[in-house]
């Protein structure tokens with residue numbers, strides 16, 4: 001069975017491909033199906049934005065799709081960048097600028113780092129919306145992952161804010177975990193697990 005994941009983010013695609021492989025399903029991304037629209041994500045929540053993407057793409061392709069809207073919420077920044085995570089520093093999807101901006105915003109607060117260099121608690125959040133265009137029915141789920149923002153980029157795996165997201169239980173950043181390790185604990189994996197549990201019922 002083939003699942004269309006309505007995303008142009010290759011980092012997300014890789015993680016979904018591995019997660020769905022365990023369920024014996026193959027993943028196709030927007031690049032694979034040759035439809036990569038510019039979508040204005042003007043919702044107020046992760047769920048709303050995931051639904052906007054799912055609806056546009058499911059209708060266009062006339063097939064069921066799963067859309068992912070996700071981001072990082074930093075406690076000391078009152079939940080920023082949140083739904084603006086992809087364009088935090090102004091340029092959509094520029095991970096290195098976004099990470100710089102995050103460190104700059106936290107450095108303005110003059111927080112004393114802890115022994116691991118950590119400055120604030122944070123959560124990764126992921127909303128998944130599965131949409132069937134014939135009925136317009138959706139399934140909506142959310143997953144999250146708790147960690148800390150550390151003051152130094154570390155690790156080469158993953159994408160986005162992974163190099164700054166520190167996991168005390170591993171003494172590593174998310175970018176120092178390989179994809180299988182990340183897929184055991186990530187916000188995306190936790191959301192997908194909830195979706196799967198609803199679908200098998």
Ligand code: ITT
Pocket residue numbers: 006007008009012041053068069070071072085086087093095098124158159160161162186188
């Ligand atoms: P699509 O909308 O096409 O799926 P996108 O990259 O624009 O791709 P989002 O609007 O959901 O996706 O933005 C998500 C941003 O949040 C992304 O650019 C990362 O900076 C961050 N993010 C989400 N999940 C992440 C993860 O697992 N690790 C690190 N950063 C993540």
